[in-house]
Amino acid sequence: MFQDVSLSGHAMHRSVQRNISDEDIEFIIQNGDRLHRTGVIFCQLRERNIPDDTPGNHRGWKLVGTTVVLCKCGLYVVTLYREERAFHRDSRKAKYNLRPESTSCPCCGAYAS
Numbered sequence: 001m002f003q004d005v006s007l008s009g010h011a012m013h014r015s016v017q018r019n020i021s022d023e024d025i026e027f028i029i030q031n032g033d034r035l036h037r038t039g040v041i042f043c044q045l046r047e048r049n050i051p052d053d054t055p056g057n058h059r060g061w062k063l064v065g066t067t068v069v070l071c072k073c074g075l076y077v078v079t080l081y082r083e084e085r086a087f088h089r090d091s092r093k094a095k096y097n098l099r100p101e102s103t104s105c106p107c108c109g110a111y112a113s
């Protein structure tokens with residue numbers, strides 16, 4: 001995968017479910033809005049985040065509304081989801097509750113129990 005970003009088992013499962021490829025995740029991480037919260041970074045792709053020179057048939061347009069949740073180190077995808085309104089709700093939520101299946105970040109060790 002690009003740079004040194006890796007996916008949790010949960011994120012990998014989700015990406016297969018949602019038919020989101022590594023390239024799609026890369027696109028979201030590179031272009032999406034970033035929101036820092038306790039221990040994680042929410043990265044959501046919005047229509048205005050898509051570069052002007054992106055062709056109309058580019059996959060990126062289909063990814064609008066998709067959120068990638070990164071570890072605070074930015075190198076580990078905790079989970080991802082598609083929900084247009086999630087960003088707004090999340091932005092008011094002080095803390096992100098990790099799912100039990102989340103594993104510790106291989107990059108910075110966050111979430112280790």
Ligand SMILES: [Zn+2]
Nearest residue numbers: 071073105108
């Ligand atoms: Zn980390």
